Amino acid sequence: MPDGGETMNNGASCHREVIGIHNVSFAYEQKPVLSGVSFSVKERDFIGLIGTNGAGKTTLLRMIAGLHKPSSGEITLFGEPIAKFKEWNRIGYVPQRNSFNPQFPATVKEVVTSGLYGRGMIFRFLTKEHHTKVLDAMDAMGISDLKDKKIGQLSGGQQQRVFLARALVNSPSLLILDEPTVGIDAETQQSFFHMIKHMHQHHNMTFLMVSHDMEMVKGYLGQQPASSWGKLNFYIKHSHETQDCVESNLAHSLKGLREQLESGREVVSVVGDTGA
Amino acid sequence: MLEILELEFFQRALIGGVFIGITAPLIGLFLVLRRLSMIGDTLSHVAIAGVALGLLIGFYPLAAGVIFAIAASFAIEKLRKAYKTYAELSLAIIMSGGIALASILFTWGKSFSMNVNSYLFGSIYTLSTGDLYLIGGVTIAVLVIIGFQLKELFLMTFDEEAAAVSGLPTRFYNVMISVLTALVISAAIKIVGALLVSALLTIPAACSLIVARSFRQSVIIVVVIGELAVIAGLLIAGVWNLAPGGTIVLLLIAVLLILLTLRKGFRRAG
Numbered sequence: 001m002p003d004g005g006e007t008m009n010n011g012a013s014c015h016r017e018v019i020g021i022h023n024v025s026f027a028y029e030q031k032p033v034l035s036g037v038s039f040s041v042k043e044r045d046f047i048g049l050i051g052t053n054g055a056g057k058t059t060l061l062r063m064i065a066g067l068h069k070p071s072s073g074e075i076t077l078f079g080e081p082i083a084k085f086k087e088w089n090r091i092g093y094v095p096q097r098n099s100f101n102p103q104f105p106a107t108v109k110e111v112v113t114s115g116l117y118g119r120g121m122i123f124r125f126l127t128k129e130h131h132t133k134v135l136d137a138m139d140a141m142g143i144s145d146l147k148d149k150k151i152g153q154l155s156g157g158q159q160q161r162v163f164l165a166r167a168l169v170n171s172p173s174l175l176i177l178d179e180p181t182v183g184i185d186a187e188t189q190q191s192f193f194h195m196i197k198h199m200h201q202h203h204n205m206t207f208l209m210v211s212h213d214m215e216m217v218k219g220y221l222g223q224q225p226a227s228s229w230g231k232l233n234f235y236i237k238h239s240h241e242t243q244d245c246v247e248s249n250l251a252h253s254l255k256g257l258r259e260q261l262e263s264g265r266e267v268v269s270v271v272g273d274t275g276a
Numbered sequence: 277m278l279e280i281l282e283l284e285f286f287q288r289a290l291i292g293g294v295f296i297g298i299t300a301p302l303i304g305l306f307l308v309l310r311r312l313s314m315i316g317d318t319l320s321h322v323a324i325a326g327v328a329l330g331l332l333i334g335f336y337p338l339a340a341g342v343i344f345a346i347a348a349s350f351a352i353e354k355l356r357k358a359y360k361t362y363a364e365l366s367l368a369i370i371m372s373g374g375i376a377l378a379s380i381l382f383t384w385g386k387s388f389s390m391n392v393n394s395y396l397f398g399s400i401y402t403l404s405t406g407d408l409y410l411i412g413g414v415t416i417a418v419l420v421i422i423g424f425q426l427k428e429l430f431l432m433t434f435d436e437e438a439a440a441v442s443g444l445p446t447r448f449y450n451v452m453i454s455v456l457t458a459l460v461i462s463a464a465i466k467i468v469g470a471l472l473v474s475a476l477l478t479i480p481a482a483c484s485l486i487v488a489r490s491f492r493q494s495v496i497i498v499v500v501i502g503e504l505a506v507i508a509g510l511l512i513a514g515v516w517n518l519a520p521g522g523t524i525v526l527l528l529i530a531v532l533l534i535l536l537t538l539r540k541g542f543r544r545a546g
Contacts (some may be wrong), residue, residue: 065441088443100435104309114431118442123424127475148490166438176441 006135015081018174018206019064024073026059033059036073038228046200046207048217048235055231057210061178064208065093071248078166078173089118093165094177094272097159097184101151109147110164112138112195130246134171140254141165158187164195175199189216200237279515282540283293289400289467289520292408295415296464296476301502303460304424304452304477305484309433313481315352317473318367319461320375322348323452324470326462328381332371336397338462345458348374398469398521399424399531409465414463418456429453430491462491468521479528486535501531 019041019240026034034056034207041047048223051057063075090114111264113134116126138144141161146154151162160180167175177196181189197220199209211217217235280286307315326344330337342448348370355366382392394402403411422429429438431439432449440446464473488494 006330065437067437067440086443088441091441093438093441095435095437099437101309101311103485104434105485105491105494106430106434107490110430110491111434112428114438115442117375117427117431117439118444120443122444146344148489 004193004245017041018043018045018077019208020066020074020076020079021060022074022076023250024060024063024070024075026056026063026068027071028059030171035233036233038073039227039229039234040139041206041208042182043206044200044204046221047209048221049208049210049232050214050217051232052212052237057232058178061176061208061210065176076151081139081252087121087168089120090173092170092172092175094167094175094180096179096182097156097163098182100151103264104151106151106156106157107148108143108151109134109138111151111162112143112147112165112169115169123194137165137169138260140168142255142258154221156184157192160184160188160192164192172205174206174208177207179210181213182210193217195254198254202253215236223230280511285401285403286510286514287513288403288408289510290398290507290533292403292411292467293524294503294509295411296460296467297502297506298499299415299418299460300464300476301480301498302418302495303457305432305481305498306429306444307457308478308481308485309370313478314364314367314474315349315457316372316461316477318346318352318371318374319345320380320456320465320470320473321371322396323379323458323462323465325374325381327465327470328378328385334383336406338407338466340466341462342459344374345462346455349454350451353450367378392512394469395465396471397519398465398467398472400467400520403466410462411467414459418460421452421456425449425452425496426495468524470492472521473526475525475528476506479525479532483528483532483535486532486539493494501528505531 001010010103011125016078019039021037021039024034024037033054036131037060041181049057049060063070064077064082066085066088075082078087078090079258080086085168088108113130116130116133138147141164143165146158146162150243151159154162175196181192182198193216196207196209209217221235222236224235226236227234253274281290289301305312306318311353323341327337329335330340330345330405337400352366352370355369357361359365375500393399426446428449429441430441431444432446432453436446439449456542460475464476468476480501481494484494484497488497503534505524505527509527511518512518513523
């Protein structure tokens with residue numbers, strides 16, 4: 001359970017609970033997948049949800065995203081029970097890269113723009129401001145040059161940046177990533193994770209990342225899980241271990257990071273860099 | 277040669293064709309992109325059963341077809357949940373069920389000399405004013421809904437999960453797509469016939485997958501190809517006295533073959 005996080009609960013405005021998982025169970029066709037899981041994610045935490053296949057990590061993620069209903073227990077998002085939760089634009093979602101049809105006739109720009117569509121945009125048209133957000137998100141991810149390419153023509157790493165840009169276009173408070181680096185080469189994985197880590201340290205965002213790849217997050221989130229439920233392990237880096245209540249322009253700062261990386265001024269290191 | 281354009285039955289055919297040339301390819305694009313190409317075939321076979329019942333009991337046949345097709349689209353959704361990993365199985369079952377029911381109803385109605393062929397292969401030259409109102413109404417409904425919901429439908433089609441996470445009522449959109457599909461198919465039955473409806477839904481989308489460089493382009497391309505095939509097909513069929521439904525579909529296939537050949541040529545050149 002989060003230590004110290006509790007005491008900050010009512011303190012600074014950036015340490016409220018983002019996700020509350022209260023005694024949640026889930027059964028699929030009478031087979032229990034999860035039983036009695038409880039966990040709390042505070043603002044600006046970085047949670048790594050690690051487990052083998054069948055540990056229930058994707059199921060839990062899908063319940064948090066509102067795609068499955070728990071068999072029992074309750075999940076809250078930003079303090080609201082999930083059934084009443086309306087502010088879905090505060091959540092950015094990066095799906096598994098292999099979950100889309102690679103022949104789909106959509107351009108990079110169309111995919112990134114679709115991050116703006118949601119409950120609040122039904123019957124409304126995109127404004128100039130929306131288009132600026134899309135351009136900023138593409139710029140931040142370094143995919144502006146690819147904007148008119150079809151999504152299926154890109155490499156795995158580029159596609160992942162497109163999906164990340166789509167998730168970021170709304171400036172979400174919570175970013176959910178489902179196995180974001182599956183099928184991507186090691187070097188691209190590293191730079192992707194580096195980008196995520198940068199966002200965690202410098203921006204007012206909370207991260208929930210599902211992975212089966214231990215090595216990837218171990219260096220950042222610590223060697224031991226904060227809590228375990230069956231084969232499901234929660235690794236956590238608390239918000240108070242990073243700078244407090246930061247706010248800065250995401251597009252601008254990520255672009256800066258990218259330029260640094262490209263000019264080789266900053267060495268990408270994931271393992272061993274705990275940031276604490 | 278073009279005096280045929282002055283004939284009233286041909287004018288009606290052209291109006292009906294122009295309407296269906298917009299709606300069928302548009303709805304078809306979303307179905308194909310969601311890998312539901314066979315749903316058109318299935319719903320049209322069930323709609324035929326509705327048409328047969330309508331003729332038998334003296335109820336407006338196309339309206340009965342609409343009701344049957346909508347019911348079938350819900351049945352498909354239900355069955356799909358029962359056979360999650362065999363989604364196409366539900367289509368095969370409902371399709372054969374529809375045809376089985378239609379064959380029984382048609383045989384019953386034989387004594388009433390029902391014209392089966394006109395619904396299986398279309399009879400665009402016999403469109404009544406009521407038919408045109410139905411087709412026109414369906415076209416307006418489809419255009420208004422797709423026009424206002426294009427971005428939501430894009431997200432639903434590209435990534436249904438992301439649509440759900442962004443708070444879109446995905447179940448509502450799925451039902452909406454099913455109902456629109458049932459409406460379009462029933463309206464198209466009299467034009468190209470139940471056996472050929474599916475071609476008007478899927479082939480323009482197949483063409484757009486070859487040439488479209490964006491989603492926006494594919495929406496425009498399916499409508500352009502659908503309209504070209506319907507108008508040219510009707511004129512060719514009228515002048516040379518061919519079956520209109522079949523002519524439209526063969527034209528669509530010809531366009532597809534040309535595009536496929538051109539693409540190969542482009543690839544070799546590049």
